Amino acid sequence: MAQAGAVVGICARRADLLEDVARACREHGGDARAWVQDLTRLDELEGFIGQAEKELGGIDMLVNNAGIPKRRAIARLTPAEVDLVMTVNYLAPVHLTLAVLPLMLARGQGRIFNVASVASRLGGSGESAYAASKAALGVWSEALAAELSPQRIVVQVVYPGPIDTDLVNAAGEDPPLAARAGIIRMPLPDAVAALMSQVEDGSFERWVPDHFREIYLNKVQDPEGAIATASTWLVELERQVDVASPNGAPR
Template structure:
């Protein structure tokens, strides 16, 4: 699972699964570029990485804006020289009955969850392919593969990301770039704690064989596996990390 000497760009890395992934990649030897909107939270993650003996930099970006996505890719290269690992983790999740979803929320969800990964891959994958080496890991969700009330917008955006994962694997895999995705189930993060709380996450997890929700580090473990050398023969996979929910 070595990522020593690699440069990893992680979007949405100031909290939750993105933060856990950034920390794990750094402690496994990667130089991590931590992207997010909140400079104070970004600085805190950079400090945590450096205090643990790792290397990291913060790159501010608002991924709802295509120009900001392209600027993030350029800033990443300017800061670290190249990007070897791209983790598309940033996402927003408007929830609710279909008639209540505002057009602006629909557009914002697709901008961050679909268009931002698309533009970042378009900007960074060709250089990976030229070097003959690179990994891209997209963070999806278990509700991209089955219907639930209120998650249609969020789930459909992640379903699009899963199809892009497979398309990018076919496009860039022959030139040494592995593209995969993880599909988390209920996971305790600052965001889910605020929206659902422990009780809500527990209800969501009741239908899974694990009968519990995940910690962010458990999702990050699988992201790091897919990013590392141990997954060298894994291309175009969507790995469920959902406590078995997709199996029942």
């Protein structure tokens, strides 16, 4: 987006990495601002949007990209883990959206781009909490798009499959579902190119890569078959966890 000339505002928790990204944005022709903001602090997010709006001179587009994984077999999943993944992946985007929307409505235009996941619609074994958080974001996006399109607010959602980022290798998580299912991870530049083309064409929904949409449509035709396939992945997951740690703790 910086390469396309945008003023980019980014937030995350790690200040050093934020500054690296902001510097790269400037080097690629855009301007950038970075703020350290922990998105689990939901009560701070309205103030954060106000500050960002002031410093940027307006917000044309909100990208809800930050997210965390939760790969944990249900028998070992804790309520605190569910709360955290729901907060980062669903409630934070909702709070940010509710804070930015009045500003966009007052200007008569705006765009909200939500990064969901194939897990939103393909609930794989061992990913119940993550899938539920992304499903919530997906259906929230659909309802928002329907409600806001007459008011010139564009809402978009993307459902990416496995991409080669830190998220798939995060510490403390069970092994990735993609590895169990034999799915190849998409290189990050390919995923970014697909997302940018969606930003440019303005389409509401995109699956990246597109064949996951076919898998989803097949699931709708045969839900029992899809669950039988996904359950075989859980058996393999448990085997990997047992091998890694005899007491059953996640590796």
